[in-house]
Amino acid sequence: MWERIGVILRKELIQVFREPRMRGLLLVPPLLQLIVFGYAVTLDVDNAKIAWMDSDHTPESRALLARFEGSRRFQIVATPQSEEEVHRILDRGDAHAVVRVLPNFARDIARGNTADVQLLIDGTNSNTASLVAEYAMGVIGAYARDAIPSQDKNDQTIKVVARGPMSLPAKTDLVKADTRVWFNPDLRSRNYFVPGVAANILFMVTLTLTAQAIIREKEIGTMEQLMVTPMRPIELMLGKTLPFAMVGILDLVMITAGALLIFRVPFRGNFLILLFSATMFLMTSLGAGLFLSTVSHTQQQANMASFFFSSPAFMLSGFNFPIHNMPQVVQYLTYLNPLRYFMEIVRGLFLKGVGISVLWPQMVALAVYGTAVLMLSAARFRKKLD
Numbered sequence: 200m201w202e203r204i205g206v207i208l209r210k211e212l213i214q215v216f217r218e219p220r221m222r223g224l225l226l227v228p229p230l231l232q233l234i235v236f237g238y239a240v241t242l243d244v245d246n247a248k249i250a251w252m253d254s255d256h257t258p259e260s261r262a263l264l265a266r267f268e269g270s271r272r273f274q275i276v277a278t279p280q281s282e283e284e285v286h287r288i289l290d291r292g293d294a295h296a297v298v299r300v301l302p303n304f305a306r307d308i309a310r311g312n313t314a315d316v317q318l319l320i321d322g323t324n325s326n327t328a329s330l331v332a333e334y335a336m337g338v339i340g341a342y343a344r345d346a347i348p349s350q351d352k353n354d355q356t357i358k359v360v361a362r363g364p365m366s367l368p369a370k371t372d373l374v375k376a377d378t379r380v381w382f383n384p385d386l387r388s389r390n391y392f393v394p395g396v397a398a399n400i401l402f403m404v405t406l407t408l409t410a411q412a413i414i415r416e417k418e419i420g421t422m423e424q425l426m427v428t429p430m431r432p433i434e435l436m437l438g439k440t441l442p443f444a445m446v447g448i449l450d451l452v453m454i455t456a457g458a459l460l461i462f463r464v465p466f467r468g469n470f471l472i473l474l475f476s477a478t479m480f481l482m483t484s485l486g487a488g489l490f491l492s493t494v495s496h497t498q499q500q501a502n503m504a505s506f507f508f509s510s511p512a513f514m515l516s517g518f519n520f521p522i523h524n525m526p527q528v529v530q531y532l533t534y535l536n537p538l539r540y541f542m543e544i545v546r547g548l549f550l551k552g553v554g555i556s557v558l559w560p561q562m563v564a565l566a567v568y569g570t571a572v573l574m575l576s577a578a579r580f581r582k583k584l585d
Contacts, residue, residue: 203430207438211412215442225408229400229450230457236396237462242388244330250277250294252285257305259346263316266342267298272334289321295331296320308346382550393464394549395518397454398542401477402484403509405447409488410501412439413580418498436580440485447484451477458549467552476544476562482569483537486576493579512538537568 216222249267253260267273276294279285288294299317307314318335322328383390430438455473458464487508495501514520515529516538522530533539540561547553555562 203434204438204441207430207435208441211439211442215408215446225404225446225450228404229396229454232396232400233393233454233457233461236392237389237457241392242326242330243386244295244327244334245272246274247272247296247327247331247334248274248276248294249331249335250279250285250288250297251275252279252297252299254302255300255304259305259308260300262346263300263339263342266338267335270334270338273338285319289319292321292323294321295327296335298335389462390464390550391546392518393454393458393462394545395516395542397451397458398480398516398538398545399513399518400450400454401447401480402512402538402541403505404450405443405481405484406488406491406509407502407505408443408446409440409485410491410495410505411498412443413489413492414495414498414501417496432580433577436489436577440489443488444478444481444485447481448474448477464549466549468548469554472555472558473545473548476541476558476565479562479565479569480537480541482573483565486569486572486574490572490576490579493576512536515539516542518542537565537572540564540568 215225251264251267253264264275268275277284277288279288279297285297285299288297297317297319299319301315301317304314304316316339318332318339320328320332451473455466455470459466488505491501491504491508495504515522515525515533515536517533522533522539525533544558544561544565547558551557
């Protein structure tokens with residue numbers, strides 16, 4: 200049995216690496232996604248453009264301006280002098296926000312009253328708007344604390360409130376929060392996206408290649424030759440899927456190495472657990488690809504079926520969009536998505552360093568789905584051969 204499987208396995212590997220298009224499919228998508236999500240795709244706002252409008256013109260307002268200029272997160276790109284200029288800057292998208300110091304700013308600080316700073320934010324991109332608001336409130340809050348004279352800290356509190364189209368909390372000295380970020384202290388979105396690339400690549404490459412495996416034999420007319428050989432359907436199925444499982448593991452190792460060496464993404468877990476989880480996930484992706492191959496009549500149909508199958512799985516995996524932000528009905532649908540569980544395992548191993556004691560529910564789910572999909576695909580495969 201294993202000798203016959205080995206013959207098919209060698210045939211598939213030779214056929215895959217001999218065709219230039221297939222070689223490109225093995226190498227280009229993993230490298231392209233790694234580069235795109237490592238360098239280009241980011242949710243970080245490290246150089247926010249703001250406009251500064253000073254309606255007070257006092258040393259206190261200039262001191263606040265110096266705080267923004269000294270922050271590595273902000274760049275002053277304009278100094279509007281009228282409301283029309285403010286509207287024009289935001290309409291054109293020349294700045295992410297406009298910081299406006301209102302009149303009597305210094306006088307209110309001296310009297311211990313609330314000194315107002317208006318923060319007008321371009322909310323077109325909600326993620327950028329929330330980050331810019333948070334960073335600006337941090338600068339304003341730090342200024343508010345330092346603006347209190349040391350001898351008066353016990354009997355007065357100065358508040359600097361940011362107001363704008365968003366509902367922002369007031370900064371005050373009455374409560375001080377000590378914030379510590381676990382697992383991703385620098386809050387780099389690269390650390391969040393790059394591990395997910397490994398899961399997506401493993402899923403898409405193995406699904407696409409396996410979907411083409413059987414249909415290619417039909418198109419070139421060699422399926423009949425395989426059917427008259429002593430090889431049994433299970434042996435043919437294993438011989439067709441094992442090469443792509445090896446390719447998937449190779450891509451996983453390559454993406455992991457790139458994440459560690461190029462992008463310096465931390466890997467705090469056990470690599471053997473990652474390989475074991477990937478093997479269980481491969482049962483699902485290979486089984487789904489095999490099923491699509493049996494229901495398709497041409498390679499074009501197989502490719503289209505792979506696309507329509509992988510796109511919803513990708514969108515509902517939590518790769519880009521947090522699952523807990525989705526509608527409740529959609530959240531229930533994500534439990535049917537094996538990619539969701541593998542995505543949680545990969546990020547848990549990379550960023551949190553957790554082990555089987557934490558990840559066992561996801562592993563059990565992958566084992567159940569993988570076994571069910573592979574058995575269904577094997578039954579369909581055997582039926583088609585008959």
